[in-house]
Amino acid sequence: MPSYPKVVYKEEGMREGMQIEDANIAVDDKIELLDQLSDSGLKNIVVGSFVSPKWTPQMERIDEIVTRFTPRPGVTYTALALNSRGVERARQYSPPLTIERDPYPRLSAHMCDVFTRRNTNRSQMQEMETWPQRVAQAQELNVKEAGIGCNASWGSNFLGEFPVDSLMTLLEKEHNMWDEVGINVRSVSMGDPMSHCTPAKVEESLYRVKERWPEIDHFRLHLHNGRNMAIASAYAAMRTLGPDDTLELDGTIGGFGGCPYCGNGRATGMAPTEDLLHMMEDMGIETGVDIDKLIDCVWTAERIIGRELYGHVSKAGPRPKTVDQLYDMNAPFIETLEEARHFKKGPEVYEGGIYPYREPITSPYRERVEAGLPAFDSADGDFPWKQDWFPSKDE
Amino acid sequence: MPSYPKVVYKEEGMREGMQIEDANIAVDDKIELLDQLSDSGLKNIVVGSFVSPKWTPQMERIDEIVTRFTPRPGVTYTALALNSRGVERARQYSPPLTIERDPYPRLSAHMCDVFTRRNTNRSQMQEMETWPQRVAQAQELNVKEAGIGCNASWGSNFLGEFPVDSLMTLLEKEHNMWDEVGINVRSVSMGDPMSHCTPAKVEESLYRVKERWPEIDHFRLHLHNGRNMAIASAYAAMRTLGPDDTLELDGTIGGFGGCPYCGNGRATGMAPTEDLLHMMEDMGIETGVDIDKLIDCVWTAERIIGRELYGHVSKAGPRPKTVDQLYDMNAPFIETLEEARHFKKGPEVYEGGIYPYREPITSPYRERVEAGLPAFDSADGDFPWKQDWFPSKDE
Incomplete structure (x- = not known):
């Protein structure tokens, strides 16, 4: 069975999420959410961005948030800054902020020349023109290892799909520049601002990078x-x-997020943190999060934002694993989204629903589970596989 | 690179979706949606179920729907029936209905004894007790090939998680019964009414079945x-x-669906058809659907049901691939979900948004794409990789 990479997860809701929501969301509400996120077990939280309030009024009061939130030991807090002015602003608040540094000096460019012009006011060519200087700096600092990267890796809303061949050609170009100066490439970054990723393309891209x-x-x-x-x-x-391998992944609680430049606005989103980390836990990849507390965060975010977000685990609840999480066998009909919240709110939310059974439901399996036994014994066990009553064609 | 199985997709929105929604949704609305689905290119559509209106009032007027909808040649329409009375009712409408028959006589049981009691008023043991009779019938009919199966395959809201070992033990038991009478097993079915699937468990289960x-x-x-x-x-x-291999998959437009017995109600859902088929098209798996028409179906369903559904492609639009689908380079800020619908509603929905550029955006790549050229030439091409302006450390 598979063995997985080490996954480093970064929560982007306060930045990717909030930047596309109403600019008038109260600072107090944002701080409440940030403090709740801090308490959920998440290890890496982006608190917002230091950018121009003219174009991103949602981040205008980032200074207040950074000043007033309650940092939790062991959590790394970062903020996005797109230029030296932004980094300078962020430095004022470090600590508690960690000034985010790519562990590797990196050559990168957008595959989409239109998006980079729309989003950062630079052409792809201007991005590439910074490469020689970056390489020279790395040489001066005697750096031994570097990174390569691309953004809008698999396609663009303004140019269409990009074949993985083109992405590999861009990465090859970057890799060659590091090769020429004898610096080892250890890291690759792939961004996808316009939601053109597919599992098949991500798989192919990573496979080809590993192979090459x-x-x-x-x-x-x-x-x-x-x-x-x-x-x-x-x-x-x-x-x-x-x-x-180490895999760094980003996502947002509830799955909200986006930017006004990509063309999809609030429909952009990211992987809902609670759904993705719940999957990882099931795969045996430790996340350190308390899924129940993450769901609290989603409910808080939905209240603050004023609409339902995209994630599912916050609506259906986590897969019950322990006896105390199991649903009542004799629960009545559960139909609405409000009734479905019983996993956290208790049976009050579905009381009065239709109860269609003449006799209460009972089950020998449930008795076993409640007694602390597994529902099924191992393959050689005696329940129910070898019970006398087990039917066979000879009966 | 991978080669995929043949996928047979079944649209379940009219059944799995509608059965958990308001029983008062108008028959006319349901027929409008069903006719729109018929026109989308979907090949297999479940129109509803013939079940007791006492417990499923949402299906009370299924006869009217089946009588009045417009069947489209080439589309297979089926209906769920859980007992002989239901099958008898469905037969009245065949054609246009196809009476759904499992291509293989199948032994199957729920892994969760509680869910099968709640949902079908039978215990797991009672399910298993039907097996000898099924095997005997298959022998009488001189059937050569058969199937095995399980439901609630990976876990239950009432009993917790089931290890894949237990699932394999159940399948082994079923397989043995066919082996004893010399009937070849060619098919396996795995159900998941309580949303306990994970990709890792599905992968492990299928891998082990193929291996065994x-x-x-x-x-x-x-x-x-x-x-x-x-x-x-x-x-x-x-x-x-x-x-x-052939893989049969089910899902619903918009991703709605569920049942009142599973404990998650409307939070249950299925894979959103439009998102899943859009992915499959990208993988080169032909679906025959017109994604634009499927999105119309989702918007119709949302209007009928009165709330936003779970799918994403209906909100952000498909990945633009052709020139006519590309977004305007000079679109202003696109922020709200309503503005994001420009991909179908046109630029009117975002007109008046913030336009942050001093000069209109232009790009040589866009010119290439609009001229019918690929954004990037092949790896050996001359754009932009070998242009004079391409930077190198020697400049």
Whole structure:
């Protein structure tokens, strides 16, 4: 059975999420949510961005948030800054902020020349023109290991789909520049601001990178979810990489997020953190989060934002695993989304529903589980496989 | 690169979806939606169920729907019937209905004794007690090939998680009964009414079935989506099976659906058809659907039901691939879900948004794409990789 990479997860709701929501959401509400996120077990939280309030009024009061939230020991808090002015602003608040540094000096460019012009006011060519300077800086600092990367990796709302061949050609170009100066490439980053990822393309891209450059063992994926492919793509990445690899993944509680430049607005989204981490726990990848507390965060976010978000585990509840989480066998009909919240709110929310059974439901399996036994014994066990009553064609 | 199984997709919105919605949704509305689905290119549509209106009032007027909808040649219409009375009712309407028959006589049971009692008023043991009779019938009919199956395959809201070992033990038991009478097992069915699927478990289950019984080449998965795992699980299934296999998958437009017995109500859902089929098209698996028409269906369903459904492609639009689908480079800020619908409603929905650029955006790539050229030439091409301006460390 598979063994998975080490996964480093970053919660982007306060940045990717809030930047596309109403600019008038109260600072107090945002701080409440941030403090709740801090208490959920998440290890890496982006608190917002230091950007121009002219174009991103949602982040105008980031200073207040950073000043007033309650940092929790062991959690790394970062903020996005797109230029030196932003970094300077963020530095004022470090600590509690950690000034985010890519562990590797990196050459990167957008595959989509239109998106980079819309989003960052630079052409793809201007991005590439920074490469020689970056390489020279790395040489001066005597750096031994570096990274390569691309953004809008698999396609663009303004140019269409990009074949993985083109992505590999861009990465090859970057890799060659590091090769020329004898700096080892250990990391690759792939972004997807316009939600063109698919699990098949992510899998193919990572597979080809591993095949071409086996020494790369650090992978960073920033996947958007406008076409509902982020979770499947993240799974494909975990499945493709191995236990010696590190995979950095980003997502947002509830799955909200987006930017005004990509063309999908609030329909962009990211992988819902609670759904993705609940999957990872099931795969045996430790996340450290308390899923119940994450669901509290989603409910808080929905209240603050004023609408239902995209995640599912916050609506249906986690898969019950322990006896205390199991649903009541004799619950009546559960139909509405409000009734479905019984997993946290208790049976009051479905009381009075239709009860269609003449006799109360009982089950020998449930008795076993409540007694602390597994529902099924192992394959050689005696329940129910070898019970006298087990039917056979001879009966 | 991978080669995928043949996928047979069944649209369940009129049954799985409507059965958990308001019983008062007008018959005319349901017929409008069903006719729209018929026109979308879907090949297999479940129109509803012939069940007791006492417990499923949502299906009380199924006779009217079946009488008045417009069947389209080439589309297979089926209806769910849980007992002989239901089958008898459905037969009255065949044609246009096809009376659904499992292509294989099948032994199956729920892994969860509680759910089968709640949902079908039978214990797991009573399900198993039908097996000898089924085997005897198959022998009488001189059937050569048969199926095995399980439901609630990976876990239950009432009993917790089931290890894949237990599932394999159940299937082994069923397989043995066919072996004893010399009937070949060619098909396996796995259901998941309580949304306990994960891609890792689906992958492991299918892999172990293939490994144990290589002659099984027909797979049926009915996956629910309460924990947002249905698309990733479907992808894992496509990835695990090969080109000689057939994979039957079910889902619903918009991703709605559920039953009142499972404990998650409307939070249950299935894979959103439009998202899943859009992914399959990207993988080169032909679906025959017009994604634009499917999105119309989702919007109709949302209007009829009165709330936003779970799918994403209906909100962000499909990944633009052709020139006429590309977004306007000079679109202003696109922020709200209503503005995001420009992909179908046109630029009117975002007109008046913030336009942050001093000069209109232009791009040589866009010119290429609009001229019918690929954004990037092949790896050896001259754009932009070998342009004079391409930077190198020597400049």
